[in-house]
Amino acid sequence: MTATPFRSPRRIAIASRWVIISFIFLAVALAFCGAELTTSAVPTQSVVWGSLALGAYIASLLCLLGAAQGSGLGLARWKFGPWILLWYGLTFGL
Numbered sequence: 859m860t861a862t863p864f865r866s867p868r869r870i871a872i873a874s875r876w877v878i879i880s881f882i883f884l885a886v887a888l889a890f891c892g893a894e895l896t897t898s899a900v901p902t903q904s905v906v907w908g909s910l911a912l913g914a915y916i917a918s919l920l921c922l923l924g925a926a927q928g929s930g931l932g933l934a935r936w937k938f939g940p941w942i943l944l945w946y947g948l949t950f951g952l
Contacts, residue, residue: 876925883918887911909950916946 894907919942 876921880918880921883914887914
């Protein structure tokens with residue numbers, strides 16, 4: 859007999875809510891990236907828009923990984939998430 863884990867409807871709703879929020883952040887990141895491309899002639903504005911795009915992208919990854927784990931945004935339960943966020947923070951000076 860094979861045992862399958864039971865997922866309550868409430869837990870599925872919470873996970874799907876994180877996925878929706880993740881896609882919203884991803885759309886915002888794409889909008890910021892578009893704004894960055896339109897202001898590429900002015901370097902200071904371009905850097906600001908690019909930084910906002912990166913921040914929205916990181917928030918999107920954070921929410922998506924929280925949905926994948928099914929338990930929210932507990933950093934201790936992730937396997938890959940903290941390392942990429944640490945890398946982004948060190949590389950881009952966030």
